[in-house]
Amino acid sequence: MIEINKLSFGYKRNKKLYDQLDLKLVSGNIYGLLGQNGAGKSTLFKIIMGLKFPKEGSCKVFGYESKERNPEVLQDIFLLAEEFYLPDLSITDYEKALAPFYPNYNPKQFRDCLTEFKVDWAGHLKELSYGQKKKVLIAFALATNCKIVLMDEPTNGLDIPSKSQFRKIIASNASEERIFIISTHQVRDLESLIDPIIIVDQGRVVFNQSCEQITDKLVFTRQQEMSVNNPLYYETAIGNDYVIGLNEEGVNSNINLELLFNGVTSEPQKFEEVFETLS
Numbered sequence: 001m002i003e004i005n006k007l008s009f010g011y012k013r014n015k016k017l018y019d020q021l022d023l024k025l026v027s028g029n030i031y032g033l034l035g036q037n038g039a040g041k042s043t044l045f046k047i048i049m050g051l052k053f054p055k056e057g058s059c060k061v062f063g064y065e066s067k068e069r070n071p072e073v074l075q076d077i078f079l080l081a082e083e084f085y086l087p088d089l090s091i092t093d094y095e096k097a098l099a100p101f102y103p104n105y106n107p108k109q110f111r112d113c114l115t116e117f118k119v120d121w122a123g124h125l126k127e128l129s130y131g132q133k134k135k136v137l138i139a140f141a142l143a144t145n146c147k148i149v150l151m152d153e154p155t156n157g158l159d160i161p162s163k164s165q166f167r168k169i170i171a172s173n174a175s176e177e178r179i180f181i182i183s184t185h186q187v188r189d190l191e192s193l194i195d196p197i198i199i200v201d202q203g204r205v206v207f208n209q210s211c212e213q214i215t216d217k218l219v220f221t222r223q224q225e226m227s228v229n230n231p232l233y234y235e236t237a238i239g240n241d242y243v244i245g246l247n248e249e250g251v252n253s254n255i256n257l258e259l260l261f262n263g264v265t266s267e268p269q270k271f272e273e274v275f276e277t278l279s
């Protein structure tokens with residue numbers, strides 16, 4: 001549904017942010033997009049939305065080049081940006097102004113989601129806190145029923161109970177026809193929701209695996225709990241060694257996303273080899 005082929009992009013002429021990027025994203029998934037600050041996550045969203053154009057290669061959404069900004073594509077794709085502007089309107093006027101762009105918009109879904117988030121839908125946007133504004137945008141994004149929903153750091157600014165509500169709401173809105181791509185640094189907020197995991201680093205996708213593939217091939221443990229020979233990656237914390245090893249014994253462990261991210265970004269080749277040789 002989203003096909004990126006040999007895409008190169010840079011803001012400056014002589015400096016490429018992405019170089020020959022290949023990526024295929026299919027419906028029925030809630031992708032987690034991880035990368036260090038400046039890795040290019042927001043830029044990738046802009047390219048998919050047709051807000052930035054590839055310098056080389058292509059980015060196709062539903063078979064159309066995203067740079068063409070085809071209206072049929074735009075009515076089925078929604079970007080919740082990390083930084084956003086909301087006009088000086090009541091929530092209902094905001095809804096009235098934007099909903100007509102989305103043919104599958106469902107007003108009941110919008111109100112139900114706001115009620116779940118404890119935001120009064122009869123309120124005014126200017127009177128809301130940052131977190132409440134974000135909840136309005138999340139609710140609106142879901143109510144558009146767009147087939148592709150891109151969310152840039154959606155849990156930033158949400159309070160603790162809202163983060164688990166967010167996971168619940170996204171999971172209940174996911175379907176075989178939709179693609180969610182959620183970029184985040186708050187991996188703990190989204191553990192158990194995002195799958196597959198994509199990691200971008202230095203202009204390329206260094207990791208793109210489903211959680212099943214990850215737990216099949218890797219084991220996440222503490223050296224004190226299970227002895228791992230030749231760990232792929234380890235971190236020492238107070239009194240503990242957190243380890244990623246090869247899952248040679250067929251053990252079922254929980255993915256430690258923070259550890260995985262640190263491992264893949266510090267030694268991408270090691271992880272690439274594991275997933276290439278074992279697949």
Ligand SMILES: Nc1ncnc2c1ncn2[C@@H]1O[C@H](COP(=O)(O)OP(=O)(O)OP(=O)(O)O)[C@@H](O)[C@H]1O
Nearest residue numbers: 011012017035036037038039040041042043044082
């Ligand atoms: N409009 C712009 N003009 C020039 N450079 C830009 C522009 N927008 C982003 N960049 C640069 O492109 C790189 C990627 O930025 P981007 O915002 O896509 O990263 P990100 O992965 O989303 O980062 P973060 O996790 O900090 O939000 C950064 O080095 C940034 O400085």
